[in-house]
Amino acid sequence: MGNVFTRIGESTGDYPLFAGEWEKRAREILPAGPFGFLQSGAGDEVTLGQNREAFNDYDILPRVLRDVSNVDPSIQLFGQEQSLPLMLAPVGFQGIFHSEKEIGSVKAAAAAGIPFVASTVTSASLEEIAAAAPKAVKWFQLYWSKNLDLTASMARRAEEAGYQAIVVTVDTGLLGWRKRDYRNGYSPLKLLQGAANYIHDPVFQDMVPQLTEKHIRDAILDNIHHPNLSWDDLRFLRNQTKLPIVVKGILHPADARQVVDLGLDAIIVSNHGGRQLDGAIASVRALPAIVQEVDEAVPILMDGGVRSGADVFKAIALGADSVLIGRPYVYGLVADGQAGVSRVIGDLRTELELTYALSGVTRTAEISSAYLVKR
Numbered sequence: 001m002g003n004v005f006t007r008i009g010e011s012t013g014d015y016p017l018f019a020g021e022w023e024k025r026a027r028e029i030l031p032a033g034p035f036g037f038l039q040s041g042a043g044d045e046v047t048l049g050q051n052r053e054a055f056n057d058y059d060i061l062p063r064v065l066r067d068v069s070n071v072d073p074s075i076q077l078f079g080q081e082q083s084l085p086l087m088l089a090p091v092g093f094q095g096i097f098h099s100e101k102e103i104g105s106v107k108a109a110a111a112a113g114i115p116f117v118a119s120t121v122t123s124a125s126l127e128e129i130a131a132a133a134p135k136a137v138k139w140f141q142l143y144w145s146k147n148l149d150l151t152a153s154m155a156r157r158a159e160e161a162g163y164q165a166i167v168v169t170v171d172t173g174l175l176g177w178r179k180r181d182y183r184n185g186y187s188p189l190k191l192l193q194g195a196a197n198y199i200h201d202p203v204f205q206d207m208v209p210q211l212t213e214k215h216i217r218d219a220i221l222d223n224i225h226h227p228n229l230s231w232d233d234l235r236f237l238r239n240q241t242k243l244p245i246v247v248k249g250i251l252h253p254a255d256a257r258q259v260v261d262l263g264l265d266a267i268i269v270s271n272h273g274g275r276q277l278d279g280a281i282a283s284v285r286a287l288p289a290i291v292q293e294v295d296e297a298v299p300i301l302m303d304g305g306v307r308s309g310a311d312v313f314k315a316i317a318l319g320a321d322s323v324l325i326g327r328p329y330v331y332g333l334v335a336d337g338q339a340g341v342s343r344v345i346g347d348l349r350t351e352l353e354l355t356y357a358l359s360g361v362t363r364t365a366e367i368s369s370a371y372l373v374k375r
């Protein structure tokens with residue numbers, strides 16, 4: 001492990017940029033519509049703010065005078081090694097952010113040795129994403145379709161293309177109250193962004209005999225909203241795929257219990273980056289009760305507001321096995337495509353390794369609640 005200056009000096013000759021600076025660049029580059037869609041939260045953005053604020057509920061309690069010259073933050077998840085307890089969260093519509101779209105992001109994840117989660121509403125199809133980074137660990141995030149054959153078809157395609165888990169997002173049965181997008185009159189779905197996985201799907205092609213813009217858009221809008229989705233539907237999916245099923249968007253411990261009881265494979269504690277239910281509990285505040293309820297029966301991941309090495313460390317100390325970042329890597333993509341995403345991940349890696357060392361740990365498995373105090 002180099003220190004931050006030798007590492008940065010060796011790799012790019014640049015000092016690191018930080019989350020707020022990447023965001024500023026993205027704001028300068030993007031039109032108001034796409035930028036607002038990326039940055040904003042639902043409602044009054046209370047949950048968006050609390051996702052960050054909640055990390056300040058805890059302080060790290062470091063240990064000293066241990067040999068920390070050799071830090072290795074790598075972990076195993078579903079039998080796969082990843083170089084950091086970090087993944088790139090599913091973020092749809094990346095073509096509105098940079099011409100490299102998800103291809104830039106997945107290649108950066110592959111180069112860093114961390115998993116990439118492809119959304120259902122990507123700008124490149126799941127097959128194109130897989131072909132661009134065949135060696136990367138990739139998960140597919142499934143948005144349920146009303147048409148069950150379409151749901152099953154997407155899961156099957158992901159399995160065939162080499163994705164290693166299916167992430168079912170359960171907090172978007174209806175889209176949140178997106179005030180900024182309403183102000184800007186901006187809706188990527190209505191602009192026919194994020195349609196690649198539908199257009200490439202054989203079931204969708206049969207459903208929508210005329211693949212005109214209007215028919216495609218109407219069919220996607222008709223299928224993506226599913227306020228009637230229930231636990232029984234997850235039983236259906238369990239019978240459709242051999243892949244591990246990860247449920248994203250859990251905040252209540254009783255729902256976490258349901259995931260375990262249904263024989264599903266992992267949980268992502270998430271409020272969708274504050275984009276869905278405004279006023280919902282911050283992810284990091286929801287984490288401890290879920291960790292206690294699940295009691296190591298399945299891996300627990302979290303996302304929402306993770307911006308620094310200390311944030312990752314605190315989430316792990318609270319019992320998460322790994323964390324995901326959403327907006328931060330997309331700001332890197334906006335600014336500089338794959339290279340920008342690589343820098344965001346690389347700087348976070350350096351900061352995380354320093355956080356381990358300065359806290360007195362050298363391995364992710366050593367991190368525990370003994371390293372945290374509640375303020």
Ligand SMILES: Cc1cc2nc3c(=O)[nH]c(=O)nc-3n(C[C@H](O)[C@H](O)[C@H](O)COP(=O)(O)O)c2cc1C
Pocket residue numbers: 037038039051089090091092119120121141169248270271272273274275303304305306324325326327328
């Ligand atoms: C522009 C944007 C698009 C998103 N699209 C999806 C999506 O298609 N599927 C999904 O499960 N989550 C989606 N999310 C939520 C992220 O996966 C993740 O939960 C959230 O961004 C984490 O919070 P953070 O941005 O504070 O790191 C999206 C988030 C953003 C910012």
Ligand SMILES: O=C(O)C(=O)c1ccccc1
Pocket residue numbers: 092121172175189224272275
């Ligand atoms: O913006 C989002 O967070 C998101 O996940 C989404 C999904 C489908 C349609 C529009 C937005």
